[in-house]
Amino acid sequence: MTSATIVLFSNTLRLADNVALLTAVDAGDPIIPVYVFDEQSPKVRPLGAASKWWLLQSLGSLQNDLRKRGSDLVIRTGNTVGVIGALASETGAGHVFLTRGYTPGARVIEQSLHEVLADRNIGCRRFGGHLLLEPEMVRTKVGGIYTVFTPFWRTASELIDTIEPQAAPDHILAPKVWPKSKAIRSLGLEPKPSIWADPIAQHWQPGEAAAHDRLVDFLEGSVQTYKQARDFPATDATSALSPHLTFGEISPRTLWFEAKKHMAANSATSTGGAHFLRELGWREFSAHLLFNFPEMQTEPMRKQFAKFPWGMGKTDHVRAWQKGMTGFPIVDAGMRQLWQTGWMHNRVRMVVASFLVKDLLWHWRDGEAWFWDTLVDADFANNIASWQWVAGCGADASPYFRIFNPTTQGEKFDAGGGYVRRFVPELAALPDKYIHNPSEAPADILEMAGVKLGHTYPNPIIDRKLARERALAALSSIKQL
Numbered sequence: 001m002t003s004a005t006i007v008l009f010s011n012t013l014r015l016a017d018n019v020a021l022l023t024a025v026d027a028g029d030p031i032i033p034v035y036v037f038d039e040q041s042p043k044v045r046p047l048g049a050a051s052k053w054w055l056l057q058s059l060g061s062l063q064n065d066l067r068k069r070g071s072d073l074v075i076r077t078g079n080t081v082g083v084i085g086a087l088a089s090e091t092g093a094g095h096v097f098l099t100r101g102y103t104p105g106a107r108v109i110e111q112s113l114h115e116v117l118a119d120r121n122i123g124c125r126r127f128g129g130h131l132l133l134e135p136e137m138v139r140t141k142v143g144g145i146y147t148v149f150t151p152f153w154r155t156a157s158e159l160i161d162t163i164e165p166q167a168a169p170d171h172i173l174a175p176k177v178w179p180k181s182k183a184i185r186s187l188g189l190e191p192k193p194s195i196w197a198d199p200i201a202q203h204w205q206p207g208e209a210a211a212h213d214r215l216v217d218f219l220e221g222s223v224q225t226y227k228q229a230r231d232f233p234a235t236d237a238t239s240a241l242s243p244h245l246t247f248g249e250i251s252p253r254t255l256w257f258e259a260k261k262h263m264a265a266n267s268a269t270s271t272g273g274a275h276f277l278r279e280l281g282w283r284e285f286s287a288h289l290l291f292n293f294p295e296m297q298t299e300p301m302r303k304q305f306a307k308f309p310w311g312m313g314k315t316d317h318v319r320a321w322q323k324g325m326t327g328f329p330i331v332d333a334g335m336r337q338l339w340q341t342g343w344m345h346n347r348v349r350m351v352v353a354s355f356l357v358k359d360l361l362w363h364w365r366d367g368e369a370w371f372w373d374t375l376v377d378a379d380f381a382n383n384i385a386s387w388q389w390v391a392g393c394g395a396d397a398s399p400y401f402r403i404f405n406p407t408t409q410g411e412k413f414d415a416g417g418g419y420v421r422r423f424v425p426e427l428a429a430l431p432d433k434y435i436h437n438p439s440e441a442p443a444d445i446l447e448m449a450g451v452k453l454g455h456t457y458p459n460p461i462i463d464r465k466l467a468r469e470r471a472l473a474a475l476s477s478i479k480q481l
């Protein structure tokens with residue numbers, strides 16, 4: 001009698017190009033697809049509220065896709081190693097297949113799962129698929145670890161094969177008896193209050209089919225202008241594929257292959273396509289850094305920043321930042337975009353992050369935690385590496401003394417004010433000249449635009465000149481140590 005194979009879905013909520021699943025299908029044994037909602041294993045970081053909302057939808061979509069192929073998704077909760085061990089005993093499964101994870105939590109789980117199953121003669125196989133390359137593959141000529149993006153990507157991009165991703169299987173052999181499953185709704189993933197998720201739901205369609213549709217739309221549309229337009233938040237010129245990648249609803253190899261195919265067939269997409277692929281390189285680089293330097297989740301990559309006087313900021317300032325009420329329009333537009341859509345444009349992420357860690361002198365870990373809770377694309381490695389990059393303490397970071405001026409950033413990247421008008425509607429009637437600097441507008445202009453500073457829109461919460469001086473003084477304090 002053939003024993004079943006458990007296929008564990010964790011960071012790979014898809015059927016296409018899911019090598020763990022496809023290898024199990026090829027082996028011909030019955031398959032038990034499982035998702036374990038695990039908030040108990042050591043080093044596992046509980047998901048933020050926006051990620052939970054996404055997961056709720058994505059699991060529903062995966063379960064439907066599995067059911068259409070004669071299968072199902074078994075949902076369990078608890079410590080993954082214990083749950084999978086118990087499920088293997090219950091079902092007599094002979095193998096467990098999974099897609100490899102790279103976070104500290106995933107690594108601990110996979111190591112102990114392997115040991116526990118090996119003791120019981122149950123085969124445990126891990127497959128790649130969440131990244132383009134396994135982090136162990138990219139090394140300097142002398143076997144060292146890259147900490148600077150450009151040489152990393154020069155080496156890494158040469159190692160990536162343009163292999164055609166595999167299609168989803170048509171049929172998945174079911175076990176004779178299905179083990180018991182919890183209902184997805186019982187996992188407690190619904191946001192509280194539920195009304196918070198309504199605008200987010202209008203912006204996104206989680207799930208594998210939607211991820212593929214989004215890729216097709218991007219490659220047939222905005223990829224052509226991606227290089228020039230990607231820094232301008234009013235244009236929606238980027239792919240918005242990040243949450244789909246975070247939850248593994250589409251493989252990075254599919255993005256790589258499809259973008260290359262488009263670039264070969266249509267020369268108008270070659271520049272934008274190449275730039276897009278380079279951005280995927282930053283995702284690889286962040287994962288590579290976290291894998292090799294797991295301490296970076298809390299400690300600065302540049303050791304001298306361990307003594308940096310973060311945390312001198314005021315509590316009412318961080319509240320104003322979270323709510324998008326700082327009096328700096330581009331910062332407020334970004335923080336409100338985050339609140340309303342669970343996502344924020346990359347250029348604006350850099351501006352709001354710089355504002356928090358440099359102008360307000362809050363710790364980058366506080367900003368990282370807020371993003372972790374509110375982003376639908378919250379990604380352990382990308383989020384930590386990006387916050388450290390902005391804070392100046394990351395591996396290949398922007399120098400600390402380069403402090404973004406939110407007003408000039410707004411004037412440069414949102415010159416027509418379209419982005420601010422969309423998310424800060426109380427400023428919409430201001431002329432372009434003052435849309436990024438309402439506190440400089442003459443009284444009659446403010447009146448005509450219906451803006452009452454301090455009433456309809458806040459005055460700037462800080463004096464930027466003083467804030468900049470304070471930030472630079474904080475930097476000198478660690479230089480003298």
Ligand SMILES: Cc1cc2nc3c(=O)[nH]c(=O)nc-3n(C[C@H](O)[C@H](O)[C@H](O)COP(=O)(O)OP(=O)(O)OC[C@H]3O[C@@H](n4cnc5c(N)ncnc54)[C@H](O)[C@@H]3O)c2cc1C
Binds near residue numbers: 246279
């Ligand atoms: C402070 C801060 C926090 C961030 N937190 C996250 C996070 O939690 N999750 C996350 O996925 N990205 C994060 N980023 C990176 C980046 O902002 C997003 O990946 C990007 O905005 C997603 O939009 P997109 O899919 O339209 O990107 P596109 O421009 O279409 O890029 C395609 C893909 O490349 C990857 N990518 C693009 N830029 C970066 C980058 N700078 N670093 C790493 N990967 C990148 C993403 O997977 C993205 O989906 C953060 C950036 C900053 C400055």
